[in-house]
Structure formats: C-alpha cells, structure tokens
Amino acid sequence: MYFGLTFGRKVLLKKADVWLRCMCSVSKNDIKPLEYIRNIGISAHIDSGKTTLTERILYYTGKISKMHEVKGKDNVGATMDSMELERQRGITIQSAATYTIWKDHNINIIDTPGHVDFTVEVERALRVLDGAVLVLCAVGGVQSQTLTVNRQMKRYNVPCLAFINKLDRLGANPFKVLDNMRSKLGHNAAFLQLPIGKESNVKGIVDLIHRKAIYFNGDFGDIIEYGEIPEDMKNQVEEKRMELIEHVSNVDEILGEMFLEEKTPSEKEIKEAIRRTCIKKQFTPVLLGTALKNKGVQPLLDAVLSYLPNPGEVENYALKETDNGKTEKVLLNSSRNGSHPFIALAFKLEAGRFGQLTYMRCYQGKLSKGDTIYNFRTSKKVRLSRLVRLHADQMEDVDEIYAGDIFALFGVDCASGDTFILDRRLNISLESIFVPDPVVSMSINPVNTKDRDNFSKAIARFTKEDPTFRFQYDSDNKESIVSGMGELHLEIYAQRMQKEYNCPVNLGKPKVAFRETLVSPFEFDYFHKKQHGGQGQYARVIGILEPLPPNENTNLDFVDETSGPNVPKQFIPGIIKGFKMMAEKGLYSGHRISGVRMRLLDGAHHIVDSSELAFILATQGAIKQAYEEAAWQILEPIMEVEVVVPTEFQGPVMGQFNKRSGIISGSEGTADWVTIYAEVPLNSMFGYAGELRSLTQGKGEFSMDYVRYSPTTPETQEKVVMNYLESTGQLQAYLDAKKSSNKNL
Incomplete structure (x- = not known):
C-alpha cells in the first residue's frame, strides 16, 4: 500500500x-x-x-x-x-x-x-x-x-x-x-x-x-x-x-x-x-x-x-481593568519565546477518564508541566500535573505549551469561557463565548426513583459541560425542567443519561420558550411604604415601561433618566435588580419578560427608611401594576425551515406548512429535487420529522434554525395563558371574573 x-x-x-x-x-x-x-x-x-x-x-x-x-x-x-x-x-x-x-x-x-x-x-x-x-x-x-x-x-x-x-x-x-x-x-x-x-x-x-x-x-x-x-x-x-x-x-x-x-x-x-x-x-x-x-x-x-x-x-485582544474602573483592550503577543505572561482560555469542558478534561487555547506566553495557574474569575489556583495534546478521545502527554497551541488539562475546576493566568497579579482576562438562549423546554424525571443520585450527577455534569443545556425545578408545576436548543438536543442528553449513568428518564411534552412583552407604553407611579416598628420601608418609583422595536424584542433595557436627589444613585442597582427579578417569570403566562425598556424618570426616598430592598419591592410593585392595567402579548420563536424533497412531493409539503401557520419564503431546485424555504413557529414544528417522512416516503430531509421572536396568533396566546392559569390554580377565578365583566357590559 x-x-x-x-x-x-x-x-x-x-x-x-x-x-x-x-x-x-x-x-x-x-x-x-x-x-x-x-x-x-x-x-x-x-x-x-x-x-x-x-x-x-x-x-x-x-x-x-x-x-x-x-x-x-x-x-x-x-x-x-x-x-x-x-x-x-x-x-x-x-x-x-x-x-x-x-x-x-x-x-x-x-x-x-x-x-x-x-x-x-x-x-x-x-x-x-x-x-x-x-x-x-x-x-x-x-x-x-x-x-x-x-x-x-x-x-x-x-x-x-x-x-x-x-x-x-x-x-x-x-x-x-x-x-x-x-x-x-x-x-x-x-x-x-x-x-x-x-x-x-x-x-x-x-x-x-x-x-x-x-x-x-x-x-x-x-x-x-x-x-x-x-x-x-x-x-x-x-x-x-x-x-x-x-x-x-x-x-x-x-x-x-x-x-x-x-x-x-x-x-x-x-x-x-x-x-x-x-x-x-x-x-x-x-x-x-x-x-x-x-x-x-x-x-x-x-x-x-x-x-x-x-x-x-491574527490579532487577539484581552480586556484589562484600568485604575479608574474602565476596561480597555490589550493586544496579546503570540511569539513563542515564552517571555510574555501566560494567558489561556478554557473553551470546552468534558468528563474524561481521569476527571474533568478542560480544552484550552494558549494566546500568550508559555506553560510547563508542574506550573501553578490561576482562574481569573474565581482566583482559585491549581498545580498542573499533566499537559496533553488531543487526538479525538486519545491523548499525548507534553512537557510545555506555547502561544498558539490547543491543549487540555485534567482536574481543573472552571466553567466554559474562563481565563487562566500564570501570574495572579496580571489583571487581565479574555472575552468569553457567546451562548445562545435555549428555545425548547421539556419536563424530565428518572423512571426509577432509586436512580435519583445518578440523575443528579448526570445533570450536574451536562449543565457544566454545555451552557445551552439548562436545568431548573418549576415549583408551580412541581416538575423538573430541562431546556435546550431543540428536541434532538434534549433527546441526546436523555439517551446519554441511560448509557453513561444507567439512569433511564422520561421526557415530557416539549415546551416552547415563549416570551411576554408590552403592547404599548405604560406610565407607572408606585409608592411602597411599610411601617412595623424599627426601621421601615419607603420607596417610590416613577417612570415609563415601553416596548422595544421588533428587532430588539429579546432584550431587556433599563435607562436612568432621573435628575436631582429624589432617587439616590446607590438605590439604582436595587431598581435594576427588582426589574430583572420580575422579568424572570412574567405574571401573564409564566414566561420571561423581554422586549421591554424601563425608563426611570423620578421617585422619592426617606433618609432613614429607604433601602435597596425597599426599591426592589417598589419596582416589583410597579411591574405588577403594569400587568393589571397595561396590555401584554405573547412572543414565540420563529424558525427558518429548509426542506429538501423530490419534486413530486412539493405540493403536500407546502400544504403542511400552511397548516402549521408557516409562511413560505421561496423555493428552488432542479427537475428532480426542490428546496422549500419557510418561516414557521417553533410551537408548530413538533413531530414534523415523522410527518415529513410519511409524506415523502422517507426521502425528505429538513433542517431549521432560529430567526427571531414574533407575536403569536390570538388562538395560541389564549391557549398559553389558559394553560398557565390552570397550572397555577387561577383559571376558575379568571373565568368567574371574565363572566362577571361580560354581565356588566
């Protein structure tokens, strides 16, 4: 050969x-x-x-x-x-x-x-x-x-x-x-x-x-x-x-x-x-x-x-804090003579045979086996007993690493995107990694209750390795929720739990990451006052909640437009914290608030009774007031779907998009094959893989990618709200109130 x-x-x-x-x-x-x-x-x-x-x-x-x-x-x-x-x-x-x-x-x-x-x-x-x-x-x-x-x-x-x-x-x-x-x-x-x-x-x-x-x-x-x-x-x-x-x-x-x-x-x-x-x-x-x-x-x-x-x-930059608290960009030196301070980025974590395996890229300086490095974020130090180069799941030990090398370490406690340095006095860090928000959530629980320990270990490992895989416990619905980038993403982790941890799990019906947003601006003036002996609570916030433009409807924005001493600057972080805490779970459908800007115009404080907690509670009260009096709507993720099918199946496939509330944006192809492009709500795409296979005799393929958040249809919005009210035990009270208001009309 x-x-x-x-x-x-x-x-x-x-x-x-x-x-x-x-x-x-x-x-x-x-x-x-x-x-x-x-x-x-x-x-x-x-x-x-x-x-x-x-x-x-x-x-x-x-x-x-x-x-x-x-x-x-x-x-x-x-x-x-x-x-x-x-x-x-x-x-x-x-x-x-x-x-x-x-x-x-x-x-x-x-x-x-x-x-x-x-x-x-x-x-x-x-x-x-x-x-x-x-x-x-x-x-x-x-x-x-x-x-x-x-x-x-x-x-x-x-x-x-x-x-x-x-x-x-x-x-x-x-x-x-x-x-x-x-x-x-x-x-x-x-x-x-x-x-x-x-x-x-x-x-x-x-x-x-x-x-x-x-x-x-x-x-x-x-x-x-x-x-x-x-x-x-x-x-x-x-x-x-x-x-x-x-x-x-x-x-x-x-x-x-x-x-x-x-x-x-x-x-x-x-x-x-x-x-x-x-x-x-x-x-x-x-x-x-x-x-x-x-x-x-x-x-x-x-x-x-x-x-x-x-x-x-390639010009690589690090971020350095100056004496006045600002951050400036510093150009790194990638020469391999080892004369510059060592700096590296941890970009991937993986559970290896000998503990956590951390993939790193060295951007400057030199690292030797036996050196002690510091995690810039946590200030924790670790002594290196082993440096390796990787070849898929195999590895080769090396003695030294220089700028430009990609390598791995064992037993380093860190998160993806952490910066590591050799000199702890070096006040410098690398830009982290962009992590997209999850778009699909599903309930998850182990099939056997005796597997709880393995389930916890698997969740802890996978959420640490993959920042787009997230776990939380929903106290309202009394269920564990995992979130990720798609059905396949969550399905793969469920299979890995069974294969790697001997812990079979049940995945519930997928839940879409809807969002709540304002329809029109709302002016608020909320006064929080509480006296019960000793120091009380006193805070007043005045401002406007307004929707952001459609291209920014996944963001949250806060603008401080106050002037004068009515709201002291030390309480502004408390107002921001209260706003973000309320945004984590909206009161309309239980989903996160997004696409809203809070403009703080004025307020009031008390020289003794005002505190950060008081302004947090006042801000939360203002948001609750907005839910009672303002108009809100539900946003849903829209996916760009691309389907490749034989030309003979083009009609039925396009018809299915219409049934799923999709908008066909174009098509192109040859005499035998056609590619169809459409924008479809993610909520309508569940189960599409099996349907496409049956429609095209197993010949069709599709892929989808997140595009944006857009307002849902009135039918979907009502369904989402009703499901939330039912899960929280508020549905009957809501229906009674609605019935009463209709009678008054």
Whole structure:
C-alpha cells in the first residue's frame, strides 16, 4: 500500500515511512515556529461531509493508518466521532480536537457538529481558532446552518476557505454553489479549481493558478498525478482564471495595480495576493473535491498552509481593568519565546477518564508541566500535573505549551469561557463565548426513583459541560425542567443519561420558550411604604415601561433618566435588580419578560427608611401594576425551515406548512429535487420529522434554525395563558371574573 504527496510529478512513499516520520516530528520537545502552525475548524451545514473530510485529512497526513466511514458500517466509525451515540446516528454531537503534521506544519483541527441543536460547539470552536474550512455540499449548496456558521465566523473574525464537497453526487453543481456563496453569504469568492468530469464521472480537478490537472489514483486516492489540462476545458480554465484574478484584484492593491496596468501576475504573486486578502476576510478561495471518493483533500491541505493565517498573523485582544474602573483592550503577543505572561482560555469542558478534561487555547506566553495557574474569575489556583495534546478521545502527554497551541488539562475546576493566568497579579482576562438562549423546554424525571443520585450527577455534569443545556425545578408545576436548543438536543442528553449513568428518564411534552412583552407604553407611579416598628420601608418609583422595536424584542433595557436627589444613585442597582427579578417569570403566562425598556424618570426616598430592598419591592410593585392595567402579548420563536424533497412531493409539503401557520419564503431546485424555504413557529414544528417522512416516503430531509421572536396568533396566546392559569390554580377565578365583566357590559 502506498501514500502519495502533492510535490513532484508522481512520488510514492511507503505509508509506514510516513507514519514514522509523523510520529518523530511530534516529539515532546518539538517547538514549532509560529509560521509552521495552523489552528483550523471544519464547519458546515449538517451532512455536508465535515467528519468524512477530517477522516481523510488524518489519513493522508499519516495520523491514522486506516480510514473508516461516518455511519460505522464496519462497526468502527469515524475517528473524530468517538462517542457511541455519534457512531450509531452518523452525526457529530460534540466537537472533537486533533492535531496532525502536513509538510512539516502542525495543524490543530476541530471537527464541529452541523446540527443547529449543537450550535454552541461551533461557537466555542470558532472562538479559539485562527481559520476555518467552510464545507458546502455540491448539491445542497448554501443551506440554513451554513448561514448560521457564516454569522459565527463573522462574529469571531475568522477567515475561511470554502470546500465544495460531494462532487460525485447526482445533481452536483459547484457553479450554482459559488453563486449562492456570493448572493446569500455575501462572500467575494472565486474558484481556485475546476472539476474534471461531472457527478459520478469526476476524474480529478484542474488547478487554475498552476494550470495543471490533478488526478487522485490508487485505492485510497493517495497517489497524486499531475497532467495537462483536457483540451475541451482549456478555454473555460482561462476564463475562470481571469475571473479569479479579477475578484482578488478588486480587494488587493498590489494585484489591482498590476491588473490596471495589464501586467500578467506570476503564480507566486497570485498566491500571495490570495493569502493577503483571505487573512483580511476580503476574499474566500473556493476549492473542490469529494472526500468520500478520496479526491481533492491533499490540495485543500496545501491551501490551508498557503492561505489561512498562522497564530502570529491574527490579532487577539484581552480586556484589562484600568485604575479608574474602565476596561480597555490589550493586544496579546503570540511569539513563542515564552517571555510574555501566560494567558489561556478554557473553551470546552468534558468528563474524561481521569476527571474533568478542560480544552484550552494558549494566546500568550508559555506553560510547563508542574506550573501553578490561576482562574481569573474565581482566583482559585491549581498545580498542573499533566499537559496533553488531543487526538479525538486519545491523548499525548507534553512537557510545555506555547502561544498558539490547543491543549487540555485534567482536574481543573472552571466553567466554559474562563481565563487562566500564570501570574495572579496580571489583571487581565479574555472575552468569553457567546451562548445562545435555549428555545425548547421539556419536563424530565428518572423512571426509577432509586436512580435519583445518578440523575443528579448526570445533570450536574451536562449543565457544566454545555451552557445551552439548562436545568431548573418549576415549583408551580412541581416538575423538573430541562431546556435546550431543540428536541434532538434534549433527546441526546436523555439517551446519554441511560448509557453513561444507567439512569433511564422520561421526557415530557416539549415546551416552547415563549416570551411576554408590552403592547404599548405604560406610565407607572408606585409608592411602597411599610411601617412595623424599627426601621421601615419607603420607596417610590416613577417612570415609563415601553416596548422595544421588533428587532430588539429579546432584550431587556433599563435607562436612568432621573435628575436631582429624589432617587439616590446607590438605590439604582436595587431598581435594576427588582426589574430583572420580575422579568424572570412574567405574571401573564409564566414566561420571561423581554422586549421591554424601563425608563426611570423620578421617585422619592426617606433618609432613614429607604433601602435597596425597599426599591426592589417598589419596582416589583410597579411591574405588577403594569400587568393589571397595561396590555401584554405573547412572543414565540420563529424558525427558518429548509426542506429538501423530490419534486413530486412539493405540493403536500407546502400544504403542511400552511397548516402549521408557516409562511413560505421561496423555493428552488432542479427537475428532480426542490428546496422549500419557510418561516414557521417553533410551537408548530413538533413531530414534523415523522410527518415529513410519511409524506415523502422517507426521502425528505429538513433542517431549521432560529430567526427571531414574533407575536403569536390570538388562538395560541389564549391557549398559553389558559394553560398557565390552570397550572397555577387561577383559571376558575379568571373565568368567574371574565363572566362577571361580560354581565356588566
């Protein structure tokens, strides 16, 4: 069996030699210069081939000796899908880290999930990466989760390459995918390669920069052969090469001047221009291939080295508190000489075989085994007995870690997003990770009461590992509630409790995270006074509660517009606290208040009897007054749903969206398949997976992503309110009061 590399016309190396070379080059004392390090993530919509691509990368770089498939038909499964549930379902649930060597470069790779329910795994991966590979399906193109991943890359300023995968599939059209990237994602993108052949007849790719055809031969595509461009493609190659130069020239001054002067840039000048613009996120190089058929992966690895930044080319900032209490940004130094203070971010927690495993990214300085580090948030210290590099569920001990490295520690008590420092006097921290709010809640309880201890252990572990998985006890309904990003998210954790803790659980009917908001502004003037011997309570708050614009209806806002001494500034935090406490559970339907701004205009205090508690109670009283006198409405999460079905089922599928109160926003497709886009309330989407399967004879697929909160229909609003009143025992009193008011009318 042989292994091929991309340099030379046809180079054959025994795989055993490559394996030995890779193992030797990751010795414990190996300190690579920054220029030889890449930290990348593989991100995409679900089922675009991320994990398959990562498996090929590990194989071609000699990290693994045999490739396995995602579905695990050989009862092994992909290397990066180390969890049993991942192999059973054929999906990635947790992001997994690994490292490998390609052309003497260290590449740290994080393979992320594609399903929206596990979006926090993508968030924390992109937070610590310097570059990414955005994988797109040659048939599906830009899909709903592709848009989400694209937004996440923008949030963390991560430059990316695009890899259009699955060229071998029926209906593959990379040219349409490129158009989607430009129109839907807003990328200034162009091909670096073109396919030789179509669909199942894809033979290889053409490198536009070097004007060479590349073929992937051998049983596993590991023998690279370069050849001349096919005659029937020469005109197309020149046309697309010029298009590439034009797109790069538009955002690069050096190449732009050459283009205007009608000079022909060399291959080296084109590659340097692509690198400059890619790092600045002004241009996205597009590569092609089919990971499953072992084509196009090695050139992608070359592109990672050529165009994505090393840790020294990315500006990373920390936050430092100044003497006057303000926060300023400080640029970190990523040099690997170890002369700067150590600072790292914990971005992922996982229960390992030897206790809690904490994934970290070192941004500055050096860390050695035996050092003592401090958690900036808690000030707790921990002495390091072990430093490891990760390869999926395997690990390798190392003695030292430098800036730019991704590593892991054992037994560190922390939360996701904590900053760690070596010098406790260093008053500096890193920006944490964006965590989206859960959108689905379900009741949960162990099947057997004797499993309560295991249930508690599982909940404690999972809520610590995953900030989007939350647990609370509802004292009104006397039930335990778990919240997450979707039905699949909660279902996976229920299965993990049974498999990992021997604690089967029952999940109740899903509950949607509705919100309550004001319909129109309400002026309040609430006076709280209580005297019962000793110091009393005295507080008055005057102001306006007003709804926020629709694009801000998930926020809460407080504005202090007071002037003068009527409400002393030391009581303002108490008013804010009272407002937020009431917002946790509204009185209309029991859901959180959002989309409301509280403007404090005036008030009154007493020199002796006023306190923070008095102003908390006064604020709560003002909110209760608003519930009695103002108009309120229920908001519900709206999901963007994308369904791919055979054309023959288009009518019934669109009809189902209408029944579910959905609005169809568009459709596109070919003669055989159609993609339907719709916006549907999450409350109407439960059970849709089974319905779609029955409607389309099991051929339909769908995905959905959160878009916004919008007012519910009057019918849904009344149902939600009635359910809440019934659960709290207030329904009969409400119906009696309503009946009485109708009689008076």
